[in-house]
Amino acid sequence: xxxxxxxxxxxxxxxxxxxxxxxxxxxxxxxxxxxxxxxxxxxxxxxxxxxxxxxxxxxxxxxxxxxxxxxxxxxxxxxxxxxxxxxxxxxxxxxxxxxxxxxxxxxxxxxxxxxxxxxxxxxxxxxxxxxxxxxxxxxxxxxxxxxxxxxxxxxxxxxxxxxxxxxxxxxxxxxxxxxxxxxxxxxxxxxxxxxxxxxxxxxxxxxxxxxxxxxxxxxxxxxxxxxxxxxxxxxxxxxxxxxxxxxxxxxxxxxxxxxxx
Ligand code: NAD
Numbered sequence: 001x002x003x004x005x006x007x008x009x010x011x012x013x014x015x016x017x018x019x020x021x022x023x024x025x026x027x028x029x030x031x032x033x034x035x036x037x038x039x040x041x042x043x044x045x046x047x048x049x050x051x052x053x054x055x056x057x058x059x060x061x062x063x064x065x066x067x068x069x070x071x072x073x074x075x076x077x078x079x080x081x082x083x084x085x086x087x088x089x090x091x092x093x094x095x096x097x098x099x100x101x102x103x104x105x106x107x108x109x110x111x112x113x114x115x116x117x118x119x120x121x122x123x124x125x126x127x128x129x130x131x132x133x134x135x136x137x138x139x140x141x142x143x144x145x146x147x148x149x150x151x152x153x154x155x156x157x158x159x160x161x162x163x164x165x166x167x168x169x170x171x172x173x174x175x176x177x178x179x180x181x182x183x184x185x186x187x188x189x190x191x192x193x194x195x196x197x198x199x200x201x202x203x204x205x206x207x208x209x210x211x212x213x214x215x216x217x218x219x220x221x222x223x224x225x226x227x228x229x230x231x232x233x234x235x236x237x238x239x240x241x242x243x244x245x246x247x248x249x250x251x252x253x254x255x256x257x258x259x260x261x
Contacts, residue, residue: 007240007242007247007250008250010238010240011240011247011250011251011254012254013238014223014238014240014247014251015251015254015255015258017195017221017223017237017238018095018100018195018197018251018255019100019255019258019259020194020195021100021101021194021195022099022100022102022194023102023192023193023194023195024095024100024101024102024193024194024195024196024197025101025102025103025104025105025189025190025193025195025196025197025211025215025220026092026095026101026103026104026105026197026199027104027105027106027196027197027198027199027201027211027212028092028104028105028106028107028108028113028199028200028201029106029107029108029198029199029200029201029202029203029205029208030107030108030200030201031199031200031201031202031226031227031244032086032088032089032106032108032112032199032200032244033083033086033089033108033110033112033200034200035086035087035088035243035244035245036083036084036085036086036089036110036112037079037082037083038079038080038083038110039079040200041202053173053174054068054069054072054173054174055173055174055175056173056174056175056176057175059166059168059173060136060166063157066157066166066168067151067157069168069173070147070151070157070158070169073130073169073171074144074148076130077130077144077169080109080110080111080130080131081131083110083112084112084115085112085113085115085116086112086245087245087248087249088199088200088244088245088248088249089112089113089115089116090116090117091248091249091251091252092104092113092116092118092248093113093116093117093118094252095252095255096118096119096122097117098255102122102189102192102193103122103123103124103185103186103189104118104122104123104124105124105126105186105189105190105211106123106124106125106126106127107126107127107201107205107208108125108127109125109127109128109129109130109171110130110131111129111130111131124182124185124186124189125179125182126172126178126179126182126183126186126208127171127172127208128169128170128171128172128179129170129171130169130170130171131144131170132144132169132170133147133158133167133168133169133170134167134168134170135160135162135163135165135166135167136165136166136167136168137160137163137164137165137166138160138162138163138165140160140161140162140163141170142158142160142161142167144169146158147167147169178207183207186211187211187214190211190214190215190218190220191214191215191218193215193218193220194220194221195220195221195223196211196212196215196216196220196221196222196223197223197225198212198222198223198224198225198226198230198232198236199225199226199244199248200225200226200227200244201226201230202226202228202230202231203224203226203230203231203232204230204231209231209232212224212232212235212236213232213235216235216236221237221238222235222236222237222238223236223237223238223239223240224236224238224239224240225239225240225242225244225247225248226240226241227241227242227243227244228241229241
């Protein structure tokens with residue numbers, strides 16, 4: 001069909017860009033993981049739109065807010081812990097193995113890039129990680145199973161075994177400061193990038209969405225792949241409005257063809 005033909009030409013262009021790239025940055029949003037069964041942020045009726053988010057300041061100041069935040073977190077976590085990497089995650093890991101991609105910057109908290117084989121030191125998690133918890137005082141890591149026992153068996157919100165500080169899932173809440181090291185790492189990877197691929201993000205959440213802008217200003221090529229239009233489509237060298245699993249699988253297939261010729 002006409003649509004497939006247009007997408008096909010886009011895939012050809014995308015393949016040529018990726019093939020030339022040596023330090024591409026892949027930047028992913030919630031759309032990367034919908035094919036793994038984790039709903040994205042803005043899909044109607046999705047978990048995330050059902051509740052008003054609990055602000056970080058409320059979490060810090062109110063025991064009741066902490067209880068509610070943990071309850072919601074464990075409801076989401078059921079879904080996260082069952083998820084497996086999809087075709088798109090696996091293609092990204094393969095592009096890195098082939099030397100085209102230097103880093104993955106992700107807004108996702110699901111840990112699926114690591115699960116697909118991307119080395120942990122190449123993954124920059126801007127919004128934290130939902131597969132464990134951490135003390136807000138001393139930073140000590142705590143396991144979720146322990147936090148759950150504290151809440152459900154002992155009836156108390158988790159406090160740090162080391163320093164007594166407040167323990168929270170290792171994710172970044174609304175109103176919470178962005179992680180300094182990750183922001184610095186993301187900036188360094190972006191400024192070093194020869195190609196920047198923004199995949200499955202509405203590019204509306206800042207400061208995360210500032211990285212594609214930074215890449216483009218630094219003269220990297222910018223590609224956006226998303227099911228629907230994003231806030232930054234006008235800035236990109238190539239925009240593909242299609243399903244990520246399809247686009248990335250087609251990219252890898254074509255890359256494999258052109259590399260053996
Ligand atoms: P978003 O929900 O704002 O945007 C996701 C975009 O992906 C949407 O524009 C949607 O149309 C598109 N999309 C969905 N499935 C797709 C597919 N299969 N192929 C192509 N496009 C697809 O997500 P965001 O920009 O990441 O911002 C949401 C915030 O919520 C993030 O900060 C993130 O931390 C958090 N969040 C994380 C997860 C996760 O860890 N998997 C899930 C939901 C929300």
